[in-house]
Amino acid sequence: MPQVNTNVTAFISKGEGSAEVRLESSSGNGYLRLSGTRLNLHNNGEERLTIQNDGLVGIGTTSPVSSLHIGANYNHGFFSLLITHR
Numbered sequence: 001m002p003q004v005n006t007n008v009t010a011f012i013s014k015g016e017g018s019a020e021v022r023l024e025s026s027s028g029n030g031y032l033r034l035s036g037t038r039l040n041l042h043n044n045g046e047e048r049l050t051i052q053n054d055g056l057v058g059i060g061t062t063s064p065v066s067s068l069h070i071g072a073n074y075n076h077g078f079f080s081l082l083i084t085h086r
Helices: none
Strands: 008-015 018-025 030-035 038-043 046-052 057-059 068-070
Touching: none
Parallel strands: 057 068
Antiparallel strands: 008 018, 018 030, 030 038, 038 046, 046 057
């Protein structure tokens, strides 16, 4: 039998011309949001991953302009990207 995580809250809201489904951790640190034309993953108050309805994916950017658009935060002085092919 699958386990249910009781530390997750689901929110469903509907506005004029849009709807939003949001799954949020009890700590409030992270949530998954589906709204309008986007799927977003948030962590520690920042939008980390965006998938648009046209298939464009953004990591570290909220407005991807290519199939995979990676934005980097250079505050830590480094950037690392690992791509593997299986």
